[in-house]
Amino acid sequence: MPVKPKIPVTIVTGFLGSGKTTFINNLLLQNYDVKIGLIENEFGEVSIDSKLIANYQPENIIELNNGCICCSIFNEFSLALQELVKKNDHLEQLIIETTGIADPGPIIEPFFQDPDLERLFELSGTICLVDSVNFQEEIGNFEQQKQIMLSDLIILNKVGDADETKLAYVRKKISALNRTAQLVETNFAFLDSAHLYMLQPQIQDEFIKKLRRPFYSEPEHSDFHSFTIRFSGYINEPRFREWFKYFASIYRKQIFRIKGMVNFENNPLTGIVQSVGGMTNISEGSVANPYEPLENVIVFIGKGISKFEIEKMFQQYLLQEN
Numbered sequence: 001m002p003v004k005p006k007i008p009v010t011i012v013t014g015f016l017g018s019g020k021t022t023f024i025n026n027l028l029l030q031n032y033d034v035k036i037g038l039i040e041n042e043f044g045e046v047s048i049d050s051k052l053i054a055n056y057q058p059e060n061i062i063e064l065n066n067g068c069i070c071c072s073i074f075n076e077f078s079l080a081l082q083e084l085v086k087k088n089d090h091l092e093q094l095i096i097e098t099t100g101i102a103d104p105g106p107i108i109e110p111f112f113q114d115p116d117l118e119r120l121f122e123l124s125g126t127i128c129l130v131d132s133v134n135f136q137e138e139i140g141n142f143e144q145q146k147q148i149m150l151s152d153l154i155i156l157n158k159v160g161d162a163d164e165t166k167l168a169y170v171r172k173k174i175s176a177l178n179r180t181a182q183l184v185e186t187n188f189a190f191l192d193s194a195h196l197y198m199l200q201p202q203i204q205d206e207f208i209k210k211l212r213r214p215f216y217s218e219p220e221h222s223d224f225h226s227f228t229i230r231f232s233g234y235i236n237e238p239r240f241r242e243w244f245k246y247f248a249s250i251y252r253k254q255i256f257r258i259k260g261m262v263n264f265e266n267n268p269l270t271g272i273v274q275s276v277g278g279m280t281n282i283s284e285g286s287v288a289n290p291y292e293p294l295e296n297v298i299v300f301i302g303k304g305i306s307k308f309e310i311e312k313m314f315q316q317y318l319l320q321e322n
């Protein structure tokens, strides 16, 4: 019997809100004829990202929520990969989207050390998205530094929103952290030739060298935490847009990332609510499922934030609405 070729794996990493899901969406659209499996790992308890992946077959997506695969849910990760291959016999490519605060080291390592994974997969490379607007405030984070250090391709994203001085600073810092990775600059993570980087498992030697560097250590997450708030009913869209902007700007130092799905009055499409470092964006998703309970779900990731306080803010706002 012919030996089955190993499935190439690409790890997509990058700090909170840098553009990972946007990039993967572009990639899936450009490679619609390739059978791609997708692992979505979210730090929060609910997966918003898998719902933001456009027109993709749910059987090819695995959600691993409520923890980071680089530490707490590692066994689940290895078994999930094996299960995905069992279920999808003809898988041609695997993409893993890490959480924004993942240390990619322990995610890369099993592909060289776990015999079950080594038999099935071959690592193509790690791609790191960097948010050029919020970089200066984020770079102190150990996780982001490691994401940059361990990557083979760095996508400097949101360049249209950053001025030249900022961009020069970001480029310099990136090259100080990683001299070997290729650097490309994008808006909305659009990379024409993205598939070229994914489909060639060419850089394994580089990986092994990087993994042997002395900085490599146990994963560590500064003191990030995440929580979800849920409430029912419809929201007035113009009023919410205004209030959400205000809310995200006053908490921008503590709340790095907000993402959620809400139901707007007189709009059959789900509202997708996002904020990265206080920069907000509200867009329309798919038509809400009439058979699912009508619920608004919003996930927060940050440092030193109180769920009680945020819930109170939302309650006050909702009371004003009615």
Ligand SMILES: Nc1nc2c(ncn2[C@@H]2O[C@H](COP(=O)(O)OP(=O)(O)OP(=O)(O)O)[C@@H](O)[C@H]2O)c(=O)[nH]1
Pocket: 014, 015, 016, 017, 018, 019, 020, 021, 022, 023, 049, 099, 100, 129, 157, 158, 159, 161, 186, 187, 188, 189, 257, 259, 274, 275, 276, 281
């Ligand atoms: N202005 C601007 N916004 C962008 C760009 N790229 C992505 N975004 C927005 O930034 C937000 C975060 O993008 P995502 O692709 O969800 O980022 P992510 O890295 O997957 O986020 P997490 O998984 O939560 O860490 C969304 O509102 C995107 O629409 C860009 O180039 N410019």
